Amino acid sequence: ExxxxxxxxxxxxxxxxxxxxxxxxxxxxxxxxxxxxxxxxxxxxxxxxxxxxxxxxxxxxxxxxxxxxxxxxxxxxxxxxxxxxxxxxxxxxKELLKYKGLQVAPAEIENLLFSHEQIREAAVIGVPAPDDRTTDLPRAYIVAVEGSSLTEDKVKNFIKDRLAPYKQLRGGVVFIDEIPKSAIGKILRRELRDRARQETQPKAKL
CATH class of the missing domain: 2.30.38.10 (Luciferase; Domain 3)
Structure with missing residues (x-):
């Protein structure tokens, strides 16, 4: 423009x-x-x-x-x-998350995750807090390197030691095989948000 x-x-x-x-x-x-x-x-x-x-x-x-x-x-x-x-x-x-009124940039968390030797790819989105739908809880989707010993707690602790309290991964860490991307390599956050909604929906009782 x-x-x-x-x-x-x-x-x-x-x-x-x-x-x-x-x-x-x-x-x-x-x-x-x-x-x-x-x-x-x-x-x-x-x-x-x-x-x-x-x-x-x-x-x-x-x-x-x-x-x-x-x-x-x-x-x-x-x-x-x-x-x-x-x-x-x-x-x-438009990608910024808001945690209790404070802005959280997914790219900042992603860049830090990329620096971890056991993380090959990462993408961060926000999931609504159960008690406050206007608050985004950062959730990381991680593609770990082959043979990695990473766990959700290890990833959370890695972030905890390096970023402010309001930038923590309160929405959780999910390990996946591949980060969805467009033909030009842009992260398809919409697909991850759709996935997150499915993951957080209550499961119907049989």
Whole structure:
């Protein structure tokens, strides 16, 4: 939608931090919360842009255009963190989970799980809390390496030692043979959510 680059790593520099670089000339960026209030540097927020590079709207789709802009700012849907003038993408806004009002980025948990030597693939979704349907409990679907001795408790303890209390895998850990993905390798979270609903449904008594 921006029709051109809005960030870049300066020519001649190398960046191995994983950032998407700094803002290019003629681009204004704000990092905002759900109410479009600016967040402090180092805090997660949605990147919104104002620049001549941004499209004026979606062709013959007024609703999409209205949803994509706020007071002249284009809402990217990217959740990021700004540190030292550079930006780090955390996740997509629509993928964020909410645990008791706090935002949890599945990608953050997944990236940590990927660092475990006995985990080949991982995907994290939210399952509704039994006592509060507005709260998401993070659940991890894991593809373990062959011969792994991993258990649900071992995975939970791995996360517990490294992430904040509200980012814990309270929705459980499920070991599967394969993470469902699209033809381009994108995790099909909808299929995992459908699976989770089936797993949490009460079984009918015979």
């Amino acid at each position: 921006t029709t051109g680059a809005v960030t870049a790593v300066p020519k001649g520099e190398q960046d191995v931090s994983g950032s998407i670089g700094s803002i290019l000339p003629s681009v204004e960026v704000r990092m905002v919360d759900d109410d479009f209030n600016d967040v402090q540097e180092g805090q997660q927020g949605e990147m919104i842009l104002r620049t001549p590079l941004v499209t004026n709207g979606y062709y013959r789709n007024e609703k999409a255009t209205k949803d994509a802009f706020h007071n002249g700012w284009f809402c990217t849907g990217d959740i990021a963190v700004r540190r030292g003038g550079r930006f780090f993408i955390v996740d997509r806004k």
